[in-house]
Amino acid sequence: MTTMTSSKRAHAWVDAAYAALSRDRTFLLRDQQVDLSKAVADAFLTAVPLAAEAPTGTGKTIAYLIGALAASDVLGENPVQPLVVSTATKALQSQLFEKDLPALVRAGLVMANDVALAKGKGNYLCLTQAEEIRDLLNADGQETFIDDAAAAVDPDQLDFMVDQANARRWDGDFDTWTHGRPKNVRSIAVSSDTCTGKKCSRYKDCTYFRARGRLGGARIIVANHDLVLRDLLLAVDGETSALPVANYYIIFDEGHHLPEKAIAVGAxxxxxxxxxxxxxxxxxxxxxxxxxxxxxxxxxxxxxxxxxxxxxxxxxxxxxxxxxxxxxxxxxxxxxxxxxxxxxxxxxxxxxxxxxxxxxxxxxxxxxxxxxxxxxxxxxxxxxxxxxxxxxxxxxxxxxxxxxxxxxxxxxxxxxxxxxxxxxxxxxxxxxxxLEGADVLGPLLWQSARTKGVAIVSATLRDIGGFSRFKSRAGMPDKSKTMVLPYTFPYRNSTLTVAGMNATPKMAERKMFMGELALKLPTAIDRKEATLILFPSWAMLKEFVPKLRYQFGEDAVLVQGDNVVPVLRKMHTDRVEAGKGSILVGTATLAEGLDLPGKLCEHVIIVSLPFAVPTNPVEQELSDLLGKEYFSKRSLPDAMVKLVQMVGRLLRRETDRGRVTVFDRRLASTSYGRQMLEQLPPFQKIIEKLAA
Ligand code: SF4
Known part of the structure; x- marks a missing residue:
């Protein structure tokens, strides 16, 4: 039974941790960080789940890590249970390892080797399988069976991989292989179906078991949502867990993805x-x-x-x-x-x-x-x-x-x-x-004896109806707690303008809208600036990009899909740093996790409110079931979350400033739009008058 005393002890631990961190002059303490740390500690101590919305710039990562460490210290489980931090993107994992965790190490709160990154079995080369397939591929004229996937593996590349792994010049993680990703890694990757574990003659050299061994002593394990959910699923199915965790204390960062990830895991x-x-x-x-x-x-x-x-x-x-x-x-x-x-x-x-x-x-x-x-x-x-x-x-x-x-x-x-x-x-x-993430998350998180503490954190969990939609989609228990951290960036120094458009992007007005957009959008762009343009669909993007390229030049317009995002980002950065200005164009998916601080993004243009048309079967089924309520219960809340993500691209650091222009006047002219506008960060909001 958790007592007031354990909560007090955890809070005292949190205060002491911030005192240690504050000795580092580069660390900027925010009051709301302390609040979040204490809320996470209480969530773990009381087993009452927490959903916390923490806008960009609140220092949420450090805050939840400290809260979780405080709870772990007070709980004093024997053996010590590692804390699991689950993310949706690799970008956040990099930030954790490059920025937040080193700060905790410098403050003496954790040791460098207390933290480990966990990846699924399929990420690693199985030496036994790889050597077997290599031998089969190299066997001259022998009549041996080899499946299509294995037959497609390049024998020279496989040879090279096996040599590098055997010589320990490569750790066997496909993500760190820098000589071109091999085809059909499934046939040479670690798999429960083929692994003989300790009986394998290569066990001591095994890339996967060496990586897993490093997780053994970790106090904090960083993983992704997919791996964590699949690991919890293994336990429900009575199979051996992939992570060395008996009792789960989990923080889901970028937690707004959790319901949709759960659907994918359950499908x-x-x-x-x-x-x-x-x-x-x-x-x-x-x-x-x-x-x-x-x-x-x-x-x-x-x-x-x-x-x-x-x-x-x-x-x-x-x-x-x-x-x-x-x-x-x-x-x-x-x-x-x-x-x-x-x-x-x-x-x-x-x-x-x-x-x-x-x-x-x-x-x-x-x-x-x-x-x-x-x-x-x-x-x-x-x-x-x-x-x-x-x-x-x-x-x-x-x-x-x-x-x-x-x-x-x-x-x-x-x-x-x-x-x-x-x-x-x-x-x-x-x-x-x-149908819903709740159907999967119920048995994995909320009814599982193995899951002891859950905190879900994100910059965007609420919609117009507050937390209720997220809680329902994730199936969070009624007793769950919620908290909202205030904005810290000086939004008043930046503007959000709703452009005075006569037509809206609704299907019935789409043709007129596109014509009007072709006239007005280019005039909003300063060609010396870094601009990010976000379209609601690929179809609209493809229709508009030729116009932009005609007006601003081929090289100045960088389009999602032409290159992978890191390459696009690099091209964009190079242009901006060379003082040329750059126009980066994409759909709502580009907005997710894109970090363009300072001069790299001074203007975000949102062409339309991001209402998704239910095209995939799961959304279509929901649309049928909800009927007319689909708009208010699904479409509108989803659009709100996406819109917050989109405008969130503008300010990434305390000193950033710039402008957002939205070319969808429904944001100001409809009642639901005005509700959305009100819930956006506190920019100076400008609503242009319609042209006469
Ligand atoms: S221990 Fe398992 S995964 Fe490792 S090399 Fe042997 S069979 Fe492959």
Missing amino acids: READLASFLRVLPKLSGIQAILKGSPELTKQLGAYNVHIDDFDRKPIGGPLDELTTLLNDIEVDPDTAQRRFMKGELPPNVELQMKVLLAAMMPAMLVTAGTLAALRELTGLPKPVEDKATDLGRRALDVHRAFKELSECISMMVAPGRRVKWLFRKDKALSLHCSP
Whole structure:
């Protein structure tokens, strides 16, 4: 039971930590940082989740780290549980490692090796798999099985990678490989399906286990939302955790992404066309076993028998299901057919259940085969070669079976889900997704005994209705606490102008709007400045960019999609530093996480309020379910969060100033627009009169 005393002790720890930090003259203490630290500490001590909105410049990262460390100190768990900081972007991870964590180290609050970055297994080279595939690729004329993905790996590059990893000149993390990302890393990456752990002869050199070992002693583990949610999911499914964390105390920074990340983690899809291609490999496995009595005998001891790999019981139900799915009409534009309210046609649902039952024996036997092969050691060389060949086929089949069975199981299970079919040319796939992030986050965060403390922090969690929409989408318990940190930047020194446009970007007025925009937008641009222009859609961006390039020159207009964002940013920076001015153009997605301080961004132009049209099946399902309320309950709150992100690109440092121009007059002329305007940071707000 948490007492007042533990809260007081944590708060005293927080005060002492800030006193230590303040000895560093470069550290600027803000009162609201202390408030956030104490709120995070209390959230962890009381197990009452916290959602905190902290605008850019409030020093939220240091604040939540101190709060979490204070709680950890007071809780005094044995063994000490690492704190997990989860981010949505690599940019924030870099900021943590380059700026915030070194400040804590300088203040003596943590040691440099107390902090570690965690990445998923798929990020690392598996030496055993890589060497095996390299040998197969280099084998001259040998009749060995190699799947399509592995066959696409460049043998020279693979050779080089293995050498570098063996010589410890490369840590085996694909992100740090600087010689061009190899194709199909999945076949050479670490995987639970193939890893034999401590039994592996390369265990001591293993890139993944060495990286994981470094997490062992860490007090703070930095990871991304995807990895953390998948790790929590493993525990719910009764599998071994990927992170060395028994009790989770988590801070989700950039937490506004959490509901949508949870939907992605909970979604399943299965490619029926490739499953059909994989199925004959069961016969290949039978052929290997027939040709190797010794291997058959060895596997028999593990209850793996040749007849279990019979594909006939699966072929019939699969053909039947494929025929039924091929008879379903799909939308000619999207090639999709969504099953309204998740209701499958009864004959399809029945056939899915039949197929699922038919697949089970083969699924169990491929899993059993992989487990048995991990156990079998010391086989004579020819038998070992056969075992390797068989193992690769079994793995290929097992992955395809797992994908299809997980997707179908989810589709036929009770509960609200979004289900759809995609069919185009020879492609045929099934898709099933949670409707809301809350459906996934409930069991992972709010009802899990393993999750002890959760704080969700972001610059944009609220919308017009406050925190209620975010809390509902994330499924946060009613008892959760919320807090809002005040703005610290001097917004009054900058302006936000709603341009006097006659037409709005609504579809009915779109043509007129684009014509008017072509006249007015270029006049708002100062070609010597750094300008960021954000369009609501790719279609509008593509229509407008040629006009900008014609007027300002090809080189001056840098467009999202022409290069990856870091390259675009560099080109933009080079131009600005050379005094040439630069116009960076993108959609709302470019606004997310883009840091352009000072002279790098003096003018943000927002072409339209970022109302998204529900195009993906999950949003379409929500739109159908909510009907007329979709606008107020979904579209408007989402647009508000995006708009805050967009205007947030202007001021990145205390000394920044500049202007925002919004070419969508609905921001001033409609009641919902005025509510949005009011909730934006306190710029000097200017509403231009309409032209006569
Ligand atoms: S321990 Fe596992 S991941 Fe590491 S090299 Fe061996 S099989 Fe690969």
